[in-house]
Amino acid sequence: MNLNEAKGKFLEAWGTLGSQWGINRTMSQIHALLMISPNALSTEEVMEELNISRGNANMNIRALMDWGLVSKELKSGDRKEYFKAGKDMWEIARKITYERRKREIDPVIQVLAGLKKEKIEGEDSAAVESFVDSVKNIHDFTLSTNDLVEKFIKSDEHWFYKTLLKLVK
């Protein structure tokens, strides 16, 4: 199989995975493209490889930089910006986990914590009890998970990875 064909299959699979997880298709594909490239690519090159517009390329490269997954590289004697992605999967997983937790989990925890503090009033006392109880359970669960995630994010090197792999065996 030739490289371009193989690349195409990989980029497609990765894009699909991303989009199922609420990360836009192009963003995952650019990331994947930069991961498999031996050298940093310019916006032009990204546009060409993925057949996307300049605007789209630019926006998603920015987003990847915001997530800390991609960095800029300047080549002396060239005004273009080049972009490259880190290749360590655990580092990538950590960064993605960090961003998503911040954006998605933290707000939910706020809501749950807020609700837990409130005195809930209502006619149907079984309904009130059930609600209060569920909120408590979900909040506890979310906090535990969050602690675990926190540990993962902060773990230096591959400590966490190694520990988890031991669990698997």
Next chain:
Amino acid sequence: MNLNEAKGKFLEAWGTLGSQWGINRTMSQIHALLMISPNALSTEEVMEELNISRGNANMNIRALMDWGLVSKELKSGDRKEYFKAGKDMWEIARKITYERRKREIDPVIQVLAGLKKEKIEGEDSAAVESFVDSVKNIHDFTLSTNDLVEKFIKSDEHWFYKTLLKLVK
């Protein structure tokens, strides 16, 4: 705060969380609604609580049953179907993990495994090497993660939960 107001806040937060994770808003909200209800609800009741159409309610309740998150309950002397959701968060997390892995991760692993078997040909040998190398890394990572997830899914009771919580402390 009265129950309906509190419910509203909770359902909204949960719906948003779901939609960010590629699960449709209504599906998460129905699930959340059934979780906080002390008793099983009919399609009518779900429609009314969430202000959604019959078709929408029906489709998403079916989907939740496919995922194993919601079950049907029949009340004698009543032709209506009632639905209820399990309340154990770890059980819920396991079921969601199981479904998503099956639908999303497994296909990617197939693609990666397929690519790894191929002999990749190309002009630019650095590009080929980089590609082959990345695919290998990503495949290894994905397999490890998958093993871990597998262990989680298959773990009976709360073994896994307890083990993880120990890690956090």
Next chain:
DNA sequence: ATTAAGTTTCAGAAAGTATTGAAAGTACGA
């Protein structure tokens, strides 16, 4: 100060997803 190379922005178009509502389907009891 001007030009040229490159980057960013954003309104509108296109694509993708979710929702409705009404018609078709099912199954139970009389």
Next chain:
DNA sequence: TCGTACTTTCAATACTTTCTGAAACTTAAT
């Protein structure tokens, strides 16, 4: 077997998200 109570389906529509392309902006060399 008919009527009724309920469930399911699906084409049309509404909504959301993503993408484009061209104009505005930035920067640096001359």
